[in-house]
Amino acid sequence: MDNKAPATDNPVEYIQHHLTPLASGEGFWRINIDTMFFSILLASIVMFIAYRVGKTVSAGAPTGMQNVLESLMDFVNSLVKEAFPKPNKIVGPIGLTIFVWVLLMNAMDLIPVDLLPKLADMVGIHYLKVVPTTDPHTTFAMALSIFILCIYYNVKIKGFGGYMKSFMVHPFGIYLAPINFVLTLVEELAKPLSLALRLFGNMFTGELVFLLIALLPWYIIPIPGSLWAIFHILVITLQAFIFMVLTIMYISMASEESH
Amino acid sequence: MNVTATLFGQMITFIVFVWFVKAYLWEPLTDAMESRTKKISDGLAAAEQGQKKIEQATIEFSTRIDEAKTKASGIINNAESKSKNIVEEARATAKEEAQKIAKTSSQQLEQEINAAREALKADVAALSLLCAEKIITKEVDKNMHDQIISEVLDK
Numbered sequence A: 001m002d003n004k005a006p007a008t009d010n011p012v013e014y015i016q017h018h019l020t021p022l023a024s025g026e027g028f029w030r031i032n033i034d035t036m037f038f039s040i041l042l043a044s045i046v047m048f049i050a051y052r053v054g055k056t057v058s059a060g061a062p063t064g065m066q067n068v069l070e071s072l073m074d075f076v077n078s079l080v081k082e083a084f085p086k087p088n089k090i091v092g093p094i095g096l097t098i099f100v101w102v103l104l105m106n107a108m109d110l111i112p113v114d115l116l117p118k119l120a121d122m123v124g125i126h127y128l129k130v131v132p133t134t135d136p137h138t139t140f141a142m143a144l145s146i147f148i149l150c151i152y153y154n155v156k157i158k159g160f161g162g163y164m165k166s167f168m169v170h171p172f173g174i175y176l177a178p179i180n181f182v183l184t185l186v187e188e189l190a191k192p193l194s195l196a197l198r199l200f201g202n203m204f205t206g207e208l209v210f211l212l213i214a215l216l217p218w219y220i221i222p223i224p225g226s227l228w229a230i231f232h233i234l235v236i237t238l239q240a241f242i243f244m245v246l247t248i249m250y251i252s253m254a255s256e257e258s259h
Numbered sequence B: 001m002n003v004t005a006t007l008f009g010q011m012i013t014f015i016v017f018v019w020f021v022k023a024y025l026w027e028p029l030t031d032a033m034e035s036r037t038k039k040i041s042d043g044l045a046a047a048e049q050g051q052k053k054i055e056q057a058t059i060e061f062s063t064r065i066d067e068a069k070t071k072a073s074g075i076i077n078n079a080e081s082k083s084k085n086i087v088e089e090a091r092a093t094a095k096e097e098a099q100k101i102a103k104t105s106s107q108q109l110e111q112e113i114n115a116a117r118e119a120l121k122a123d124v125a126a127l128s129l130l131c132a133e134k135i136i137t138k139e140v141d142k143n144m145h146d147q148i149i150s151e152v153l154d155k
Helices: A003-007 A009-019 A033-053 A064-083 A091-110 A115-124 A136-169 A174-214 A222-254 B005-135 B142-154
Strands: none
Touching: A003 A091, A009 A174, A033 A064, A033 A091, A033 A115, A033 A136, A033 B005, A064 A091, A064 B005, A091 A136, A091 A174, A091 A222, A091 B005, A136 A174, A136 A222, A174 A222, B005 B142
8 A cells, every 4th residue: 555655654643543533523522433333334234134034033943144143142141041040131132232243343453454444535534443342432332331231230139228238338347338338339330441441452452553563564564464363353252252241240240139 | 531422322322232132133033942942842752752652553563463373373273173173074974974875775775685586486476376277277276385385485
């Protein structure tokens, strides 16, 4: 590509350019169009496939896409069954959705870093961040949704009083209630925060390394590029899996009876 | 990161996505898989039952065959003894009949011989009487001579 020379001339600008989202609006109404576009696009693809498979689903011998989705479902279901003593109707779909969505959004990472931004540049879009999970908005959106669901389950299972009590008596007993409150609060808040930041950090650094590799001379790029891409397949899957498992764990912890 | 509309947009996307997957994929697939599980277990149970039935049928079959075999051999034995009896009877009746026939025929023969003998006796008597009449027509009393002649003939 002909922007290699200027890119290597000014690497900081190149990287900053790549990490600037396509945004519109100011303040609260600032919307990262690229993040929204790609995440909704991927979600729509999955929803389309899900809809088609769900429409033609058969109890007989499964074929094609139904096979794939059924094995994914079994995979998620086995994790859910391990974590949940009681059957829960919403956790399975959440786990499956998270796994598929995060996996696909992460996989956008494997598209060559310059390809889509360059194509967008040609049609007049000058900033494009392709991987939605390198945008903390995405990861925090999922983590917060799960956090809210956890609070809902906490209140539903333990009652509001019981939930508040769990803040007071853990981990040191009722006599150190203030300390307990602070500790439990930090613990609870750390859950969504770590969930969101883990995924964001992994994907952001992964993208950064791709950008750094792209700065190398073209004849060196293939070796570290392909190696990092291969390694990144693992990271992508692993992060999607971790996000799903932790989600299931958090919801299961929230829906436990108070002890 | 700031709290912006993007965050809420992504949250809404996520929630809609989860709802959609639950409604259009998870539930129908779960139902399908459950009904398949049921179908398979039903099928396996049916197969097992079929196997059992086959075993029972085999046992019944062999007992029936054994029964039939014993019956058949019984019938054959019966038939053999019956036929023997019949032959024996036939032989006996034939013998009897033959004896009877022989008896009657010998009796008839005897009767005929006797009849012939009687006839001959009468004939000879008549003849000798005639001869005697011719020889001694006038001097011999017919009755006396008859007596003498029959005495001779009897001897």
